[in-house]
Amino acid sequence: MFIDTHTHFYDEWLLPDAEAAVQRALEAGVGKMIQADIDSHERPAMWEIGDRHPGVIFEMLGLYPGSVTADSWRDELDRVFALAKEKADAVVAIGEIGLDYHEGKEYAAQQKEVLRAQLELAARMDLPVNIHLRDAWEDFFAVLKDYTHLHLRGDLHCFTSSYEVYELANRYGDFSVGIGGVVTFKNAGIAKVLERIPMEKILLETDAPYLAPVPHRGQRNESALLPLVAAKVADIKGLSIGEVETITTRNAEKLFGI
Numbered sequence: 001m002f003i004d005t006h007t008h009f010y011d012e013w014l015l016p017d018a019e020a021a022v023q024r025a026l027e028a029g030v031g032k033m034i035q036a037d038i039d040s041h042e043r044p045a046m047w048e049i050g051d052r053h054p055g056v057i058f059e060m061l062g063l064y065p066g067s068v069t070a071d072s073w074r075d076e077l078d079r080v081f082a083l084a085k086e087k088a089d090a091v092v093a094i095g096e097i098g099l100d101y102h103e104g105k106e107y108a109a110q111q112k113e114v115l116r117a118q119l120e121l122a123a124r125m126d127l128p129v130n131i132h133l134r135d136a137w138e139d140f141f142a143v144l145k146d147y148t149h150l151h152l153r154g155d156l157h158c159f160t161s162s163y164e165v166y167e168l169a170n171r172y173g174d175f176s177v178g179i180g181g182v183v184t185f186k187n188a189g190i191a192k193v194l195e196r197i198p199m200e201k202i203l204l205e206t207d208a209p210y211l212a213p214v215p216h217r218g219q220r221n222e223s224a225l226l227p228l229v230a231a232k233v234a235d236i237k238g239l240s241i242g243e244v245e246t247i248t249t250r251n252a253e254k255l256f257g258i
Contacts, residue, residue: 008038
């Protein structure tokens with residue numbers, strides 16, 4: 001059994017076909033899937049899909065950095081904290097949270113405040129964090145360094161950075177890397193980096209419906225395509241796909257408690 005540690009069945013691109021996509025994933029050997037939270041607008045659909053598939057689909061809870069805007073972020077964060085109490089037993093991670101400056105740094109201060117609050121929430125709930133980062137590593141490490149005493153654990157979603165970044169993250173906490181379709185892209189730098197990262201620190205993910213692996217690049221992604229990612233990881237690490245399946249599943253079950 002494979003575990004997709006980051007997917008979005010509720011995304012508008014995938015939602016109309018969500019039920020069939022879940023079945024295709026199960027048929028492909030993907031037995032568990034974790035949905036990453038975005039904000040209150042998409043969250044109801046996320047919970048509804050998860051409720052229809054207990055023991056198969058699991059949920060994170062968190063405010064995505066791209067949803068942090070000047071007029072609504074405090075209300076959105078309050079909703080996260082309220083749900084943390086209401087659904088504490090149903091949440092397997094705080095995520096996806098982090099920093100995203102790809103569209104600019106207009107809300108950088110607000111994003112960092114939201115990140116700090118959610119890191120503290122994860123520590124209080126004894127949950128892992130699922131970290132989204134884009135063009136913001138320096139600020140992320142400045143925040144993370146302040147929370148070394150919390151002994152945070154989690155994974156760096158859609159990891160495509162350097163081995164040095166991986167090492168630095170693990171100075172301040174216990175972090176795995178989420179590897180998805182990008183690793184199959186031609187000349188993907190993460191393939192070389194992955195050679196140095198221990199298998200015990202590798203998780204598989206799709207980020208569906210985005211970042212479909214080769215030969216489906218540019219098409220809609222879904223959890224059923226996760227074995228293609230596993231096959232590439234197996235090739236990079238010199239292992240069988242069965243070994244990658246066993247190790248990454250064990251890693252995910254341990255980190256997320258599923």
